[in-house]
Amino acid sequence: MKKCVVLLSGGLDSCTCAAIAKNGGYEVYAMSFDYGQRHKVEVSSARAVADAVGVVEHKVVEIDLRQIGGSALTSDIDVPKDREIGEGVPVTYVPFRNAIFLGFATAWAEVVGAHDVFVGVNAVDYSGYPDCRGEFISAFEKVMNLGTKCGGFRIIAPLLKMSKKEIVLRAVKEGAPIELTHSCYSPVSGKACGRCDSCQLRLKGFLEAGVSDPVEYCD
Amino acid sequence: MKKCVVLLSGGLDSCTCAAIAKNGGYEVYAMSFDYGQRHKVEVSSARAVADAVGVVEHKVVEIDLRQIGGSALTSDIDVPKDREIGEGVPVTYVPFRNAIFLGFATAWAEVVGAHDVFVGVNAVDYSGYPDCRGEFISAFEKVMNLGTKCGGFRIIAPLLKMSKKEIVLRAVKEGAPIELTHSCYSPVSGKACGRCDSCQLRLKGFLEAGVSDPVEYCD
Numbered sequence: 001m002k003k004c005v006v007l008l009s010g011g012l013d014s015c016t017c018a019a020i021a022k023n024g025g026y027e028v029y030a031m032s033f034d035y036g037q038r039h040k041v042e043v044s045s046a047r048a049v050a051d052a053v054g055v056v057e058h059k060v061v062e063i064d065l066r067q068i069g070g071s072a073l074t075s076d077i078d079v080p081k082d083r084e085i086g087e088g089v090p091v092t093y094v095p096f097r098n099a100i101f102l103g104f105a106t107a108w109a110e111v112v113g114a115h116d117v118f119v120g121v122n123a124v125d126y127s128g129y130p131d132c133r134g135e136f137i138s139a140f141e142k143v144m145n146l147g148t149k150c151g152g153f154r155i156i157a158p159l160l161k162m163s164k165k166e167i168v169l170r171a172v173k174e175g176a177p178i179e180l181t182h183s184c185y186s187p188v189s190g191k192a193c194g195r196c197d198s199c200q201l202r203l204k205g206f207l208e209a210g211v212s213d214p215v216e217y218c219d
Numbered sequence: 220m221k222k223c224v225v226l227l228s229g230g231l232d233s234c235t236c237a238a239i240a241k242n243g244g245y246e247v248y249a250m251s252f253d254y255g256q257r258h259k260v261e262v263s264s265a266r267a268v269a270d271a272v273g274v275v276e277h278k279v280v281e282i283d284l285r286q287i288g289g290s291a292l293t294s295d296i297d298v299p300k301d302r303e304i305g306e307g308v309p310v311t312y313v314p315f316r317n318a319i320f321l322g323f324a325t326a327w328a329e330v331v332g333a334h335d336v337f338v339g340v341n342a343v344d345y346s347g348y349p350d351c352r353g354e355f356i357s358a359f360e361k362v363m364n365l366g367t368k369c370g371g372f373r374i375i376a377p378l379l380k381m382s383k384k385e386i387v388l389r390a391v392k393e394g395a396p397i398e399l400t401h402s403c404y405s406p407v408s409g410k411a412c413g414r415c416d417s418c419q420l421r422l423k424g425f426l427e428a429g430v431s432d433p434v435e436y437c438d
Contacts, residue, residue: 063282068323070330089368095326099366103322104287107314111289131366139365143358147318147350149308 003027003114004156005105008058010045011183012202013120013159016167018053019176020158021118028055029112031105035097036066037073038185045182052177057112061104070095072185079186081195089128090197092185098131099140106144106153117144118156125164125205127197134160164205172211179214191216222246222333223375224324227277229264230402231421232339232378235386237272238395239377240337247274248331250324254316255285256292257404264401271396276331280323289314291404298405300414308347309416311404317350318359325363325372336363337375344383344424346416353379383424391430398433410435 004026008014021028030053032046043060050058069075071094079092098121105117121132130136137155144153159167171178183202184192192199194217206213223245227233240247249272251265262279269277288294290313298311317340324336340351349355356374363372378386390397402421403411411418413436425432 059286061283061286064280065326067278067280068326068330070326093368095329096322096363096367097326099362100319100322100326103315103319107284107287107289107316107319110314111287130368130370133365136362136365139358139362143318143355143362144315146352146355146358148315149312149349151349 001025001027002116003029003112004116004118005029005031005109005112005114006055006118007101007105007120008032008046008050009120010042010049010181011120011198012171012178012181012205013122013167015049015178015181016171016174016176017118017120017158018049018055019171019174022053023174026116028053029108029114030055030058031108032058032060033101034060034062035074036064038079039073039182039187041187041190042182045180048180049177052180059108063100065094065097068095079196081193083197085127085197085200089130092127092197093129096131098136102140102155106148109153110148110150115152116154116156118158120159121157122159122162122164122167124161125201127201163208164201165208168205168209168211181215188218191218193218220244220246221335222248222331223335223337224248224250224328224331224333225337226320226324226339227251227265227269228339229261229268229400230339230417231390231397231400231424232341232386234268234397234400235390235393235395236337236339236377237268237274238390238393241272242393245335247272248327248333249274249277250327251277251279252320253279253281254293255283257298258292258401258406260406260409261401264399267399268396271399278327282319284313284316287314298415300412302416304346304416304419308349311346311416312348315350317355321359321374325367328372329367329369334371335373335375337377339378340376341378341381341383341386343380344420346420382427383420384427387424387428387430400434407437410437412437
């Protein structure tokens, strides 16, 4: 049975990715990061999603990106609310985060004997993070194959060119446990704020898909 | 004054790199990793080297690569002694380690406003690690410029094509504090074993350079 590593944040996109991998016949090794993020609750969601999807192993790696800082998610900078998405790279960008995550995922893939790494990046309905774009993903794949002993790696980013509406519909089709996910950058008493970039994009997706979002929002 | 991040393991090569950067007029931000390595003593050497070179800041990032394993340096696999270097990738290869280290270095560079990242990789007198080769370094540089907000990064690997003899001579010329370095993978009571790949390469370099190695060896 083929193996894969899935980067699992605990949000809608990575949950959908995990379901796609599982339904595609992979033995799934899920990897999450407790990186000092403001919305650390997403790690609990990742655990619940990993259980529900049925992974072989779920590894939560601790790395303190607050030591690096430079982001509203890893420092005391405020998370913007009601921002008009599309105006440059926002302060919630975490410097080079996806490269760091893909670095660990590749190392683990090499150890468990997986060659495919799934990542839920999306470059359509997204916040403009440079490390979510297709060019970055292609370049990283090259690095994986030059910097490892075994090589033969692929990054599979099935959501890269989908709208958030399409992602919601795909999640439903795959039976992804989206009721367990958490997307909000700035939750209040465990409820999603509904106003950060991540909530805005998610809400738009569910609305356009005509699907009810199972998570709780403030108000 | 231009800034750079130097990856500083505490060994001969990275110490030489730090001295090259400092003498080249950079404000040096040094980064080391406490990654669960067997030869953790190298982190103390890195601190001493950072002090002696005179860096602006020295950041020691904790990441537990024993969680990933797959290497004699991060698991209970024995470190080979008296190995004939050149026979494939040895068990001391730590999966994708340099990509992970460069990932953190890039993130920090972006936050402090540095565009140059120095790394002491060498692909001549080396153990055959894939993530020390020029092709890997070039590919990673591309990733840095595609995956960050600011871009404009360079990886500077001044030792890449040098023999160990040339590195020793360069270290002396730059006044690098090589007496503070630690290269051994498998030290015994604080002394270098003289038999692991890293010791063998180091000893050969000093011998060929006609320079006395200031560190202590067993026997």
